[in-house]
Amino acid sequence: MEIPYTVTARPDTGLWNAKVGIWLFLASEVMLFGGLFSAYIFLRLDAEPGYWPHGLLNVPVGTGNTAILIASSVTVVLAWAALKMRQFTRYKIYMGITILCGVAFLVVKLAYEWPQKFEHFGAYIKPSALEKYEPYLGNKHLLSEGLPPRVEITGHLHNHEALHDASIKDYEVGLDPIYTDPTNPKMDRPHFLYVPPTEKIAHIDKADVDRATMFLPTHNTYFATYFTITGLHGLHVLGGVIVFTYLWLPFGSRLYRQNPEHLANRVEVAGLFWHFVDLVWIFVFPLFYLL
Amino acid sequence: MNNPPTTEPVDHETEHYAHDVSKHVRGYLIVGGTLLFFTALTVFLSYVNFGTQKANVAVAMVVATIKAGLVAYIFMHLSAEKKLIYRILIFTAIFVFGLFWLIYLAWYDPVVH
Known part of the structure:
Protein backbone atom coordinates (compact mmCIF):
# COMPACT_ATOMS: atom_id res chain seq x y z
CA MET A 1 0.00 0.00 0.00
CA GLU A 2 1.33 3.41 -0.89
CA ILE A 3 1.11 6.12 1.72
CA PRO A 4 -0.89 9.02 0.29
CA TYR A 5 0.17 12.66 0.13
CA THR A 6 3.89 12.17 0.66
CA VAL A 7 4.68 14.41 -2.30
CA THR A 8 1.59 16.36 -3.24
CA ALA A 9 -0.46 18.45 -0.83
CA ARG A 10 -3.68 17.26 0.70
CA PRO A 11 -6.47 19.47 -0.62
CA ASP A 12 -7.89 20.22 2.83
CA THR A 13 -4.64 21.11 4.66
CA GLY A 14 -2.68 22.37 1.68
CA LEU A 15 0.29 20.38 3.01
CA TRP A 16 1.83 16.99 2.41
CA ASN A 17 1.20 14.77 5.42
CA ALA A 18 4.70 14.39 6.82
CA LYS A 19 5.02 18.14 7.19
CA VAL A 20 1.94 18.32 9.42
CA GLY A 21 3.26 15.31 11.31
CA ILE A 22 6.69 16.78 12.02
CA TRP A 23 5.25 20.11 13.19
CA LEU A 24 2.89 18.33 15.58
CA PHE A 25 5.87 16.32 16.84
CA LEU A 26 7.94 19.49 17.24
CA ALA A 27 5.08 21.06 19.19
CA SER A 28 5.29 18.15 21.66
CA GLU A 29 9.09 18.57 21.74
CA VAL A 30 8.66 22.23 22.67
CA MET A 31 6.63 21.13 25.68
CA LEU A 32 9.19 18.45 26.59
CA PHE A 33 12.12 20.87 26.61
CA GLY A 34 9.87 23.62 28.00
CA GLY A 35 9.23 21.44 31.05
CA LEU A 36 12.94 20.86 31.56
CA PHE A 37 13.76 24.54 31.12
CA SER A 38 11.08 25.48 33.65
CA ALA A 39 12.69 22.99 36.08
CA TYR A 40 16.01 24.75 35.41
CA ILE A 41 14.43 28.15 36.15
CA PHE A 42 12.83 26.89 39.38
CA LEU A 43 16.04 25.31 40.64
CA ARG A 44 18.14 28.31 39.73
CA LEU A 45 15.77 30.85 41.28
CA ASP A 46 15.59 28.75 44.43
CA ALA A 47 19.36 28.30 44.81
CA GLU A 48 20.89 29.96 47.86
CA PRO A 49 23.54 32.63 47.08
CA GLY A 50 26.72 30.87 45.95
CA TYR A 51 25.04 27.54 45.31
CA TRP A 52 24.50 28.04 41.55
CA PRO A 53 28.02 27.69 40.12
CA HIS A 54 29.51 29.75 37.31
CA GLY A 55 32.47 29.12 35.07
CA LEU A 56 32.63 25.34 35.50
CA LEU A 57 32.11 24.56 31.81
CA ASN A 58 34.61 25.03 29.00
CA VAL A 59 33.32 28.10 27.10
CA PRO A 60 35.57 27.84 23.98
CA VAL A 61 34.53 24.19 23.52
CA GLY A 62 30.86 25.08 23.99
CA THR A 63 31.23 27.96 21.52
CA GLY A 64 32.87 25.61 19.02
CA ASN A 65 30.05 23.10 19.39
CA THR A 66 27.51 25.89 18.85
CA ALA A 67 29.32 26.87 15.63
CA ILE A 68 29.29 23.21 14.52
CA LEU A 69 25.52 22.98 15.02
CA ILE A 70 24.90 26.26 13.18
CA ALA A 71 27.10 25.10 10.29
CA SER A 72 25.14 21.84 10.14
CA SER A 73 21.85 23.76 10.06
CA VAL A 74 23.15 25.64 7.03
CA THR A 75 24.38 22.50 5.25
CA VAL A 76 21.14 20.58 5.82
CA VAL A 77 19.08 23.37 4.30
CA LEU A 78 21.58 23.52 1.41
CA ALA A 79 21.21 19.74 0.99
CA TRP A 80 17.44 20.20 0.72
CA ALA A 81 17.88 23.10 -1.73
CA ALA A 82 20.25 20.96 -3.83
CA LEU A 83 17.56 18.27 -4.12
CA LYS A 84 15.00 20.86 -5.11
CA MET A 85 17.40 21.96 -7.85
CA ARG A 86 17.98 18.30 -8.79
CA GLN A 87 21.69 18.44 -7.94
CA PHE A 88 22.12 15.03 -6.34
CA THR A 89 25.93 15.14 -6.01
CA ARG A 90 25.71 18.42 -4.11
CA TYR A 91 23.00 16.94 -1.93
CA LYS A 92 25.33 14.05 -1.03
CA ILE A 93 28.16 16.47 -0.17
CA TYR A 94 26.04 18.80 1.98
CA MET A 95 24.30 15.91 3.74
CA GLY A 96 27.68 14.25 4.33
CA ILE A 97 28.98 17.44 5.95
CA THR A 98 25.82 17.63 8.10
CA ILE A 99 26.36 14.07 9.33
CA LEU A 100 30.02 14.82 10.10
CA CYS A 101 29.01 17.94 12.04
CA GLY A 102 26.49 15.93 14.08
CA VAL A 103 29.08 13.25 14.84
CA ALA A 104 31.69 15.90 15.72
CA PHE A 105 29.23 17.53 18.16
CA LEU A 106 28.60 14.21 19.90
CA VAL A 107 32.29 13.28 20.02
CA VAL A 108 33.17 16.63 21.62
CA LYS A 109 30.39 16.20 24.17
CA LEU A 110 30.83 12.53 25.02
CA ALA A 111 34.57 12.02 24.55
CA TYR A 112 35.82 15.34 25.93
CA GLU A 113 33.35 17.56 27.79
CA TRP A 114 31.50 15.01 29.92
CA PRO A 115 34.58 12.92 30.85
CA GLN A 116 36.39 16.12 31.85
CA LYS A 117 33.54 16.84 34.26
CA PHE A 118 33.55 13.29 35.66
CA GLU A 119 37.21 13.79 36.62
CA HIS A 120 36.59 17.11 38.38
CA PHE A 121 35.91 17.26 42.10
CA GLY A 122 33.99 19.64 44.32
CA ALA A 123 33.44 19.85 48.07
CA TYR A 124 30.69 22.00 49.58
CA ILE A 125 31.97 23.50 52.82
CA LYS A 126 29.64 23.59 55.82
CA PRO A 127 28.51 27.16 56.62
CA SER A 128 30.11 26.80 60.08
CA ALA A 129 33.51 26.00 58.49
CA LEU A 130 33.57 28.68 55.79
CA GLU A 131 35.79 30.93 57.92
CA LYS A 132 38.43 28.18 58.23
CA TYR A 133 38.74 27.98 54.43
CA GLU A 134 38.65 31.73 53.89
CA PRO A 135 42.22 31.74 52.42
CA TYR A 136 40.86 29.60 49.56
CA LEU A 137 37.39 31.16 49.28
CA GLY A 138 38.03 34.90 49.63
CA ASN A 139 34.47 35.58 50.75
CA LYS A 140 35.30 38.80 52.62
CA HIS A 141 36.61 40.22 49.37
CA LEU A 142 33.53 39.01 47.46
CA LEU A 143 31.22 40.50 50.12
CA SER A 144 32.94 43.87 49.77
CA GLU A 145 32.40 43.67 46.00
CA GLY A 146 28.71 42.79 46.45
CA LEU A 147 29.23 39.39 44.83
CA PRO A 148 27.74 36.05 45.97
CA PRO A 149 29.95 34.00 48.30
CA ARG A 150 31.94 30.89 47.39
CA VAL A 151 30.75 27.83 49.29
CA GLU A 152 32.51 25.14 47.29
CA ILE A 153 36.15 24.26 46.67
CA THR A 154 36.80 22.54 43.35
CA GLY A 155 39.77 20.98 41.61
CA HIS A 156 41.49 17.67 40.92
CA LEU A 157 41.02 15.04 43.63
CA HIS A 158 44.39 13.40 44.38
CA ASN A 159 43.15 10.76 46.82
CA HIS A 160 40.14 9.20 45.08
CA GLU A 161 39.91 6.52 47.73
CA ALA A 162 38.80 9.22 50.18
CA LEU A 163 35.41 9.21 48.49
CA HIS A 164 34.69 5.68 49.73
CA ASP A 165 37.11 5.08 52.61
CA ALA A 166 35.76 6.46 55.90
CA SER A 167 39.17 6.01 57.58
CA ILE A 168 40.64 8.77 55.35
CA LYS A 169 39.83 11.99 57.10
CA ASP A 170 40.44 14.57 54.39
CA TYR A 171 40.30 15.26 50.68
CA GLU A 172 43.56 16.18 48.97
CA VAL A 173 42.63 18.57 46.18
CA GLY A 174 44.77 20.17 43.46
CA LEU A 175 42.99 23.52 43.46
CA ASP A 176 41.32 25.23 40.53
CA PRO A 177 43.09 28.56 39.89
CA ILE A 178 40.28 30.61 41.40
CA TYR A 179 41.08 29.23 44.90
CA THR A 180 44.81 29.93 44.68
CA ASP A 181 44.30 33.68 44.45
CA PRO A 182 40.71 34.25 45.60
CA THR A 183 41.00 37.95 46.43
CA ASN A 184 42.39 38.84 43.02
CA PRO A 185 39.62 40.87 41.26
CA LYS A 186 40.50 39.01 38.05
CA MET A 187 39.10 35.89 39.72
CA ASP A 188 35.76 37.52 40.59
CA ARG A 189 34.14 36.38 37.34
CA PRO A 190 34.74 33.31 35.20
CA HIS A 191 37.39 33.41 32.49
CA PHE A 192 36.80 32.68 28.81
CA LEU A 193 39.67 30.23 28.49
CA TYR A 194 39.63 27.03 30.52
CA VAL A 195 42.50 26.79 33.00
CA PRO A 196 43.14 23.31 34.44
CA PRO A 197 43.59 22.67 38.18
CA THR A 198 46.89 23.87 39.63
CA GLU A 199 49.57 21.99 41.59
CA LYS A 200 48.66 23.86 44.77
CA ILE A 201 47.18 21.34 47.18
CA ALA A 202 44.47 21.95 49.77
CA HIS A 203 43.55 19.45 52.47
CA ILE A 204 39.84 19.65 53.14
CA ASP A 205 38.71 17.99 56.34
CA LYS A 206 35.73 15.69 55.72
CA ALA A 207 34.19 16.96 58.97
CA ASP A 208 33.99 20.42 57.38
CA VAL A 209 32.22 19.21 54.25
CA ASP A 210 28.48 19.10 53.62
CA ARG A 211 28.87 16.93 50.53
CA ALA A 212 31.69 16.12 48.16
CA THR A 213 31.57 14.24 44.85
CA MET A 214 32.97 14.30 41.37
CA PHE A 215 31.03 16.52 38.91
CA LEU A 216 28.24 13.98 38.36
CA PRO A 217 24.50 14.68 38.01
CA THR A 218 24.23 14.04 41.76
CA HIS A 219 26.79 16.73 42.62
CA ASN A 220 24.33 19.62 42.61
CA THR A 221 21.15 20.85 40.92
CA TYR A 222 23.23 22.69 38.32
CA PHE A 223 24.89 19.50 37.09
CA ALA A 224 21.62 17.56 37.44
CA THR A 225 19.92 19.92 34.99
CA TYR A 226 23.07 20.24 32.83
CA PHE A 227 23.43 16.50 32.28
CA THR A 228 19.68 15.95 31.86
CA ILE A 229 19.14 18.69 29.28
CA THR A 230 22.41 18.24 27.34
CA GLY A 231 21.95 14.45 27.52
CA LEU A 232 18.44 14.64 26.08
CA HIS A 233 19.66 17.13 23.50
CA GLY A 234 22.53 14.78 22.62
CA LEU A 235 20.02 11.95 22.08
CA HIS A 236 18.19 14.20 19.64
CA VAL A 237 21.45 14.91 17.80
CA LEU A 238 22.07 11.15 17.62
CA GLY A 239 18.54 10.59 16.28
CA GLY A 240 19.08 13.24 13.62
CA VAL A 241 22.43 11.73 12.58
CA ILE A 242 20.84 8.27 12.23
CA VAL A 243 18.02 9.61 10.03
CA PHE A 244 20.41 11.69 7.90
CA THR A 245 22.70 8.68 7.43
CA TYR A 246 19.71 6.61 6.32
CA LEU A 247 18.78 9.28 3.76
CA TRP A 248 22.43 9.59 2.66
CA LEU A 249 23.08 5.88 2.13
CA PRO A 250 21.92 3.99 -1.04
CA PHE A 251 18.32 4.33 0.15
CA GLY A 252 18.52 8.02 -0.71
CA SER A 253 19.86 7.30 -4.22
CA ARG A 254 17.10 4.77 -4.83
CA LEU A 255 14.35 7.13 -3.71
CA TYR A 256 15.90 9.95 -5.74
CA ARG A 257 15.73 7.82 -8.87
CA GLN A 258 12.10 6.90 -8.14
CA ASN A 259 10.90 10.36 -7.17
CA PRO A 260 13.34 13.15 -6.26
CA GLU A 261 10.59 15.29 -4.76
CA HIS A 262 9.75 12.54 -2.30
CA LEU A 263 13.37 12.46 -1.10
CA ALA A 264 13.43 16.28 -0.92
CA ASN A 265 10.35 16.19 1.31
CA ARG A 266 11.90 13.58 3.60
CA VAL A 267 15.06 15.68 3.87
CA GLU A 268 12.95 18.76 4.62
CA VAL A 269 11.14 16.95 7.44
CA ALA A 270 14.40 15.62 8.91
CA GLY A 271 15.89 19.10 8.46
CA LEU A 272 13.02 20.70 10.40
CA PHE A 273 13.80 18.35 13.29
CA TRP A 274 17.49 19.23 13.01
CA HIS A 275 16.79 22.98 13.08
CA PHE A 276 14.72 22.45 16.21
CA VAL A 277 17.67 20.64 17.82
CA ASP A 278 19.84 23.64 16.89
CA LEU A 279 17.20 25.98 18.27
CA VAL A 280 17.21 24.22 21.66
CA TRP A 281 21.00 24.46 21.81
CA ILE A 282 20.79 28.21 21.15
CA PHE A 283 19.19 28.52 24.61
CA VAL A 284 21.16 25.74 26.32
CA PHE A 285 24.53 27.29 25.46
CA PRO A 286 24.15 30.67 27.23
CA LEU A 287 22.12 29.28 30.14
CA PHE A 288 24.68 26.65 31.13
CA TYR A 289 28.00 27.88 29.76
CA LEU A 290 27.83 31.65 30.09
CA LEU A 291 25.38 32.77 32.76
CA MET B 1 -10.68 8.03 0.69
CA GLU B 81 4.07 28.47 5.57
CA LYS B 82 0.50 27.29 5.34
CA LYS B 83 -2.09 28.43 7.90
CA LEU B 84 -2.32 25.02 9.57
CA ILE B 85 1.33 25.17 10.70
CA TYR B 86 0.80 28.61 12.24
CA ARG B 87 -2.30 27.31 14.02
CA ILE B 88 -0.30 24.43 15.51
CA LEU B 89 2.37 26.89 16.64
CA ILE B 90 -0.15 29.29 18.18
CA PHE B 91 -1.55 26.45 20.29
CA THR B 92 2.00 25.45 21.26
CA ALA B 93 2.80 29.04 22.22
CA ILE B 94 -0.31 29.20 24.42
CA PHE B 95 0.70 26.03 26.27
CA VAL B 96 4.33 27.17 26.68
CA PHE B 97 3.11 30.53 27.95
CA GLY B 98 0.88 28.65 30.43
CA LEU B 99 3.84 26.54 31.55
CA PHE B 100 6.02 29.55 32.27
CA TRP B 101 3.07 31.40 33.81
CA LEU B 102 2.93 28.58 36.36
CA ILE B 103 6.53 29.36 37.30
CA TYR B 104 5.59 32.99 37.80
CA LEU B 105 2.62 32.04 39.98
CA ALA B 106 4.68 29.60 42.03
CA TRP B 107 7.65 31.92 42.48
CA TYR B 108 5.91 35.20 43.26
CA ASP B 109 2.90 33.57 44.88
CA PRO B 110 0.59 36.54 44.14
CA VAL B 111 -2.30 34.98 46.09
CA VAL B 112 -0.37 35.11 49.38
CA HIS B 113 1.40 38.37 48.67
Missing part, protein backbone atom coordinates in the same frame (compact mmCIF):
# COMPACT_ATOMS: atom_id res chain seq x y z
CA ASN B 2 -7.47 9.81 -0.04
CA ASN B 3 -6.30 10.02 -3.57
CA PRO B 4 -3.10 8.17 -4.45
CA PRO B 5 -0.07 10.48 -4.55
CA THR B 6 1.35 11.89 -7.70
CA THR B 7 4.77 10.30 -7.99
CA GLU B 8 5.97 11.97 -11.15
CA PRO B 9 6.89 15.64 -10.77
CA VAL B 10 5.75 17.90 -13.55
CA ASP B 11 8.85 19.18 -15.38
CA HIS B 12 7.91 22.83 -15.80
CA GLU B 13 6.79 23.06 -12.17
CA THR B 14 10.05 21.53 -10.98
CA GLU B 15 12.13 23.97 -13.05
CA HIS B 16 10.16 26.92 -11.74
CA TYR B 17 10.59 25.73 -8.15
CA ALA B 18 14.30 25.00 -8.62
CA HIS B 19 14.80 28.55 -9.84
CA ASP B 20 12.91 29.81 -6.79
CA VAL B 21 15.05 27.75 -4.39
CA SER B 22 18.34 28.80 -5.99
CA LYS B 23 17.51 32.42 -5.09
CA HIS B 24 17.32 31.46 -1.41
CA VAL B 25 20.70 29.70 -1.18
CA ARG B 26 22.63 32.94 -0.73
CA GLY B 27 20.15 33.96 1.97
CA TYR B 28 20.77 30.71 3.89
CA LEU B 29 24.52 31.40 3.87
CA ILE B 30 23.98 34.97 5.11
CA VAL B 31 21.71 33.75 7.92
CA GLY B 32 24.32 31.13 8.88
CA GLY B 33 26.99 33.86 9.08
CA THR B 34 24.63 36.06 11.10
CA LEU B 35 24.00 33.23 13.57
CA LEU B 36 27.75 32.72 14.02
CA PHE B 37 28.14 36.47 14.61
CA PHE B 38 25.36 36.44 17.21
CA THR B 39 27.02 33.46 18.92
CA ALA B 40 30.27 35.43 19.24
CA LEU B 41 28.22 38.42 20.46
CA THR B 42 26.50 36.28 23.13
CA VAL B 43 29.87 35.10 24.42
CA PHE B 44 31.28 38.64 24.42
CA LEU B 45 28.25 40.14 26.18
CA SER B 46 28.36 37.47 28.89
CA TYR B 47 31.69 38.95 30.04
CA VAL B 48 30.26 42.49 30.14
CA ASN B 49 28.93 43.47 33.55
CA PHE B 50 25.41 44.85 33.07
CA GLY B 51 25.05 45.56 36.79
CA THR B 52 23.08 42.53 37.94
CA GLN B 53 23.05 38.86 37.02
CA LYS B 54 19.38 39.25 36.01
CA ALA B 55 20.36 41.95 33.49
CA ASN B 56 23.03 39.68 31.99
CA VAL B 57 20.52 36.83 31.72
CA ALA B 58 17.99 39.16 30.06
CA VAL B 59 20.55 40.39 27.48
CA ALA B 60 21.66 36.82 26.66
CA MET B 61 18.04 35.67 26.28
CA VAL B 62 17.23 38.56 23.94
CA VAL B 63 20.17 37.59 21.67
CA ALA B 64 19.20 33.89 21.88
CA THR B 65 15.59 34.73 20.95
CA ILE B 66 16.78 36.69 17.89
CA LYS B 67 18.92 33.70 16.86
CA ALA B 68 16.05 31.26 17.43
CA GLY B 69 13.76 33.55 15.43
CA LEU B 70 16.18 33.53 12.49
CA VAL B 71 16.41 29.73 12.55
CA ALA B 72 12.62 29.36 12.71
CA TYR B 73 11.81 32.10 10.19
CA ILE B 74 14.41 31.31 7.53
CA PHE B 75 15.73 27.75 7.98
CA MET B 76 12.40 26.28 9.07
CA HIS B 77 10.59 28.29 6.39
CA LEU B 78 8.10 29.88 8.77
CA SER B 79 8.36 33.03 6.67
CA ALA B 80 6.06 31.34 4.15
